Amino acid sequence: MTRLADVARAAGVSMSTASRALSRPDLVASETRSRVLEAVQRLGFHVNPAARALTSGKTGLVAMCVPTLSNPFFAPIIAGAQQAAEAADRHLTVVVTEGSARREAEVLTRLSGQVDGFIIVAPRGGDADLLEFGATTPAVIAERVVPGLTSVIIDTPAGLRDLTGMLKADGHRRVAYLSGPEGSWMDRLRCDALRESLGPNGELIVIGPLPPTFRAGAEAVQGILDRRATAVVAYNSLLALGAVYQLHNVGVRVPEQISVASADDLAALGLGAPEITTLRFDPAGLGAAAMEALMRLIDGRPPAVPHTRIPAALQLGSTTGRPATDV
Amino acid sequence: MTRLADVARAAGVSMSTASRALSRPDLVASETRSRVLEAVQRLGFHVNPAARALTSGKTGLVAMCVPTLSNPFFAPIIAGAQQAAEAADRHLTVVVTEGSARREAEVLTRLSGQVDGFIIVAPRGGDADLLEFGATTPAVIAERVVPGLTSVIIDTPAGLRDLTGMLKADGHRRVAYLSGPEGSWMDRLRCDALRESLGPNGELIVIGPLPPTFRAGAEAVQGILDRRATAVVAYNSLLALGAVYQLHNVGVRVPEQISVASADDLAALGLGAPEITTLRFDPAGLGAAAMEALMRLIDGRPPAVPHTRIPAALQLGSTTGRPATDV
DNA sequence: CAGGGCTTTGCAAGCGCTTGCAGTACCCTA
DNA sequence: TAGGGTACTGCAAGCGCTTGCAAAGCCCTG
Numbered sequence: 239m240t241r242l243a244d245v246a247r248a249a250g251v252s253m254s255t256a257s258r259a260l261s262r263p264d265l266v267a268s269e270t271r272s273r274v275l276e277a278v279q280r281l282g283f284h285v286n287p288a289a290r291a292l293t294s295g296k297t298g299l300v301a302m303c304v305p306t307l308s309n310p311f312f313a314p315i316i317a318g319a320q321q322a323a324e325a326a327d328r329h330l331t332v333v334v335t336e337g338s339a340r341r342e343a344e345v346l347t348r349l350s351g352q353v354d355g356f357i358i359v360a361p362r363g364g365d366a367d368l369l370e371f372g373a374t375t376p377a378v379i380a381e382r383v384v385p386g387l388t389s390v391i392i393d394t395p396a397g398l399r400d401l402t403g404m405l406k407a408d409g410h411r412r413v414a415y416l417s418g419p420e421g422s423w424m425d426r427l428r429c430d431a432l433r434e435s436l437g438p439n440g441e442l443i444v445i446g447p448l449p450p451t452f453r454a455g456a457e458a459v460q461g462i463l464d465r466r467a468t469a470v471v472a473y474n475s476l477l478a479l480g481a482v483y484q485l486h487n488v489g490v491r492v493p494e495q496i497s498v499a500s501a502d503d504l505a506a507l508g509l510g511a512p513e514i515t516t517l518r519f520d521p522a523g524l525g526a527a528a529m530e531a532l533m534r535l536i537d538g539r540p541p542a543v544p545h546t547r548i549p550a551a552l553q554l555g556s557t558t559g560r561p562a563t564d565v
Numbered sequence: 566m567t568r569l570a571d572v573a574r575a576a577g578v579s580m581s582t583a584s585r586a587l588s589r590p591d592l593v594a595s596e597t598r599s600r601v602l603e604a605v606q607r608l609g610f611h612v613n614p615a616a617r618a619l620t621s622g623k624t625g626l627v628a629m630c631v632p633t634l635s636n637p638f639f640a641p642i643i644a645g646a647q648q649a650a651e652a653a654d655r656h657l658t659v660v661v662t663e664g665s666a667r668r669e670a671e672v673l674t675r676l677s678g679q680v681d682g683f684i685i686v687a688p689r690g691g692d693a694d695l696l697e698f699g700a701t702t703p704a705v706i707a708e709r710v711v712p713g714l715t716s717v718i719i720d721t722p723a724g725l726r727d728l729t730g731m732l733k734a735d736g737h738r739r740v741a742y743l744s745g746p747e748g749s750w751m752d753r754l755r756c757d758a759l760r761e762s763l764g765p766n767g768e769l770i771v772i773g774p775l776p777p778t779f780r781a782g783a784e785a786v787q788g789i790l791d792r793r794a795t796a797v798v799a800y801n802s803l804l805a806l807g808a809v810y811q812l813h814n815v816g817v818r819v820p821e822q823i824s825v826a827s828a829d830d831l832a833a834l835g836l837g838a839p840e841i842t843t844l845r846f847d848p849a850g851l852g853a854a855a856m857e858a859l860m861r862l863i864d865g866r867p868p869a870v871p872h873t874r875i876p877a878a879l880q881l882g883s884t885t886g887r888p889a890t891d892v
Numbered sequence: 893c894a895g896g897g898c899t900t901t902g903c904a905a906g907c908g909c910t911t912g913c914a915g916t917a918c919c920c921t922a
Numbered sequence: 923t924a925g926g927g928t929a930c931t932g933c934a935a936g937c938g939c940t941t942g943c944a945a946a947g948c949c950c951t952g
Contacts (some may be wrong), residue, residue, distance in 0.1 A: 241938060241939085242938065242939060243938080243939095253939080253940090254940080254941075257939065257940060258940090258941090261939095262940095262941095285938085285939075286937090286938055286939070286940090287941080288937085288938080289937070289938035289939040289940085290938080290939060290940075291939095292937090292938080292939070292940085293938090293939055293940040293941075294939080294940060294941090382944085404945090
């Protein structure tokens with residue numbers, strides 16, 4: 239293992255200078271700095287994070303708290319964050335809180351002091367704890383806005399307005415919303431966006447709260463038919479897929495008789511058959527953006543914007559269209 | 566933050582003794598030891614992992630390499646490993662290798678020295694690199710057996726033999742296997758187990774290799790029908806679900822005309838409608854077992870057994886049954 | 893040209909813990 | 923009683939890096 243001392247010797251500088259060339263480059267003359275960096279490259283040097291942590295308090299470890307890994311929605315977000323961390327020579331430790339607020343609090347206190355900061359994906363629960371925590375530790379909230387904290391969200395509401403616009407143009411007026419899990423922060427936002435953009439002439443039929451699963455989508459179909467909706471918007475593609483599946487089963491044609499669309503896109507899963515109309519976004523970008531914001535926070539630089547929005551674009555599939563006049 | 570020095574002072578011993586009471590308890594008189602432990606409790610002391618790492622080389626960080634997070638198969642495995650790590654006061658960092666052997670090698674070399682050990686889930690690629698790597702670093706291989714390395718696998722082959730037994734008893738003779746991704750180590754094992762247990766009177770029709778996705782399952786249906794199989798065993802439930810879905814679409818009744826079963830169980834995803842016959846196992850147990858084996862390795866204790874097997878039990882669903890005589 | 897300020901670099905003191913070595917006390921055997 | 927163990931404890935030297943402080947060199951201003 240090459241040490242910083244080796245690098246310093248190779249570059250003909252003292253250890254202090256070599257150290258500063260890496261962590262406070264602005265304090266070193268550019269010519270010296272490049273000599274050091276060249277030596278770093280040549281010797282394949284990587285700082286020993288333990289040694290750095292001991293003096294600076296920065297461990298190079300970042301924790302990401304997610305409620306579960308079973309929902310594939312989180313997977314690419316984690317992957318994106320992890321890559322961004324790796325690019326910055328940091329590690330990401332993923333902590334599953336299993337949706338329990340108590341466990342989340344436990345984890346946060348246990349880890350703070352061992353990690354430099356947190357990316358918290360907490361779709362449920364109240365703002366207060368998060369706010370209090372974020373006041374003392376660098377933290378970025380994902381897929382949720384907590385006033386006063388840095389956050390990164392997907393702009394699904396904007397995408398939903400586009401979707402509603404299209405449905406309205408196609409002549410849909412009764413739209414069912416298969417809502418997400420109980421207490422989901424995003425769910426409320428989506429529901430509001432739908433209702434608002436549907437306008438006074440439309441009617442939003444909310445079905446749920448529902449677990450975001452294939453089965454729940456299938457089971458919701460009866461309700462959809464009972465309420466005579468001509469279009470269904472689901473909280474995520476698992477629900478949408480379940481609905482399409484069950485509609486097939488009971489002999490309802492999609493999209494001729496009912497249109498189906500989804501707010502979250504789980505296409506990466508290979509869950510895309512048939513092509514469901516969805517909102518497409520870059521989940522890895524979400525993770526990366528969160529990590530970048532967090533690293534600014536950790537380094538004491540102000541984040542570019544407090545609330546980053548990742549665009550969600552309407553992606554037309556074969557499950558939406560003009561409703562048949564006889565329905 | 567309380568330091569070890571505080572504990573030592575409170576217990577009336579030197580720092581060395583306090584340190585040993587924690588990491589080498591056998592070297593300290595039991596009366597002294599309990600005084601130290603009492604002080605630790607009272608002051609709420611936690612060792613500073615960075616400081617410990619600096620001298621002892623043990624960072625308390627363990628890396629888990631998975632090919633991807635998009636496949637929900639890995640999610641509960643990771644969660645299980647993470648919980649086991651947490652219980653042992655260690656952190657788990659998840660690294661996604663995106664299936665590339667080069668990237669995997671990169672990650673392994675970059676991380677070794679920063680982590681105490683590895684859990685490697687490498688369903689594809691050759692043994693040689695893994696073997697070489699495992700010779701120099703504590704490592705446990707999951708879902709694969711590499712002779713000479715410690716590994717933990719799910720005993721799907723045994724489960725598949727049970728499944729085949731049932732299919733044969735039901736009168737199935739032509740069984741299609743929707744195989745997994747190209748180069749998958751497990752896939753070969755499963756295919757062999759099926760063929761062998763199907764016996765000389767049966768015929769195994771291998772379709773694939775296939776990506777383990779819903780869509781691929783749907784698209785494989787035509788081939789299944791062409792080859793006149795009466796039963797389908799899929800590499801995982803995503804494939805099975807896609808097949809069931811498409812069989813419905815083309816008007817083939819399940820299980821009256823064709824039985825469908827799956828080797829991997831992704832029920833946690835909510836992908837269980839309708840109830841597909843699968844092999845059920847405890848994926849979190851896999852992760853936890855791997856982590857426990859790894860910790861033994863790290864501590865220099867020999868692992869209990871070199872190759873741990875997690876049982877996979879046949880779970881009957883509504884998608885298998887006696888084939889109709891007219892098919 | 894003296895003095896002040898700025899930039900760049902080096903010195904050296906740790907950060908909190910582990911561990912090789914040495915010292916002390918005590919017990920056992922011959 | 924001397925010699926040799928054994929069991930326990932303390933001393934002190936780091937582990938690899940960061941950072942406050944100070945020195946050195948330079949440019950500018952008055």
